[in-house]
Amino acid sequence: MQQRPDRHDQAENGQDRLHGEADETLHRVRISYASDVFDRIADAHGRPETLTSEAAGIAPAYGAARVRLGLVALLFALSVLAWWFTVDRMRGMDQGPGTDLGTLGWFLGVWLVMMAAMMLPSVSPTVALYSRLTRTRAPQQPLLFTTGYLLVWGVTGLVAFGVSTVGRSVFADGLSWNGTGHWVAGGVLLLAAAYELTPLKDVCLRRCRSPLGYLLGSWRNGSPGAVLMGAEHGLWCVGCCWALMAALFALGVMSIAWMAFVAGLIAVEKMLPWRRPATYGVAAVLLLLGLLLVVAPAAVPGLTIPGGGGMNMSG
Numbered sequence: 310m311q312q313r314p315d316r317h318d319q320a321e322n323g324q325d326r327l328h329g330e331a332d333e334t335l336h337r338v339r340i341s342y343a344s345d346v347f348d349r350i351a352d353a354h355g356r357p358e359t360l361t362s363e364a365a366g367i368a369p370a371y372g373a374a375r376v377r378l379g380l381v382a383l384l385f386a387l388s389v390l391a392w393w394f395t396v397d398r399m400r401g402m403d404q405g406p407g408t409d410l411g412t413l414g415w416f417l418g419v420w421l422v423m424m425a426a427m428m429l430p431s432v433s434p435t436v437a438l439y440s441r442l443t444r445t446r447a448p449q450q451p452l453l454f455t456t457g458y459l460l461v462w463g464v465t466g467l468v469a470f471g472v473s474t475v476g477r478s479v480f481a482d483g484l485s486w487n488g489t490g491h492w493v494a495g496g497v498l499l500l501a502a503a504y505e506l507t508p509l510k511d512v513c514l515r516r517c518r519s520p521l522g523y524l525l526g527s528w529r530n531g532s533p534g535a536v537l538m539g540a541e542h543g544l545w546c547v548g549c550c551w552a553l554m555a556a557l558f559a560l561g562v563m564s565i566a567w568m569a570f571v572a573g574l575i576a577v578e579k580m581l582p583w584r585r586p587a588t589y590g591v592a593a594v595l596l597l598l599g600l601l602l603v604v605a606p607a608a609v610p611g612l613t614i615p616g617g618g619g620m621n622m623s624g
Contacts, residue, residue, distance in 0.1 A: 457541075513545050561613055
């Protein structure tokens with residue numbers, strides 16, 4: 310004899326159907342919003358065949374930023390606060406290329422604040438677009454997205470610390486500035502310039518500049534989903550910017566001036582509408598700096614030549 314489902318099971322099944330219908334409705338709303346965005350871009354440019362390239366790349370994110378001005382202002386305020394903390398914490402610590410990174414805990418703390426200062430302005434349009442697609446103005450989900458993004462950069466800092474520690478242990482004084490140090494620093498800059506022109510860089514940069522397709526195709530609901538989506542976007546961003554961060558280490562990772570310089574290069578690549586000219590321009594700047602580090606380090610403006618007294622970075 311067939312057993313009839315009890316009322317509790319029926320209620321649970323009804324709730325599951327309602328949740329499924331709600332998720333499907335939200336997905337249709339997001340698709341509708343994306344379609345409206347592309348229609349407006351097509352009307353503005355009149356070239357549907359180029360809709361997926363330069364015109365459509367950053368326009369949806371900028372459109373969302375105009376709607377979510379409060380969220381964008383919050384992210385910029387957090388960036389300014391991070392810059393203030395970084396300047397206060399790192400004043401007088403620039404020892405040029407090969408600066409001692411201090412203890413792991415100290416470095417990771419400062420690194421995370423540095424990443425917030427440098428990266429939040431350029432990622433703010435993407436966070437605004439994510440917030441727009443959630444169809445809510447509550448800041449919780451966008452801030453969780455941003456947290457996932459910064460966590461990936463935190464892991465990247467851990468890797469950088471490990472590479473620096475191993476390099477110092479293996480090569481010891483072989484990397485001194487008067488030995489091969491300036492050649493290594495220059496080589497890192499030249500490598501960064503070459504990476505700017507690789508297909509991998511192009512793919513990662515496209516993802517960073519055109520986040521709408523990624524957000525729609527990889528959508529995850531809830532707070533864990535927000536963190537995971539932010540982390541995934543962070544991975545694309547690391548793929549795009551790791552060489553620029555390596556250049557920062559080669560120029561002096563504790564230098565506020567070089568931090569601002571690299572942050573500016575990142576913003577130029579991610580936020581200007583002319584992707585290829587921006588990429589070629591950044592490559593040219595890195596190439597010039599790399600050559601100067603090899604042949605005439607003293608000619609590099611703002612470069613601290615290693616050799617001064619050490620500073621305490623563990624407090």
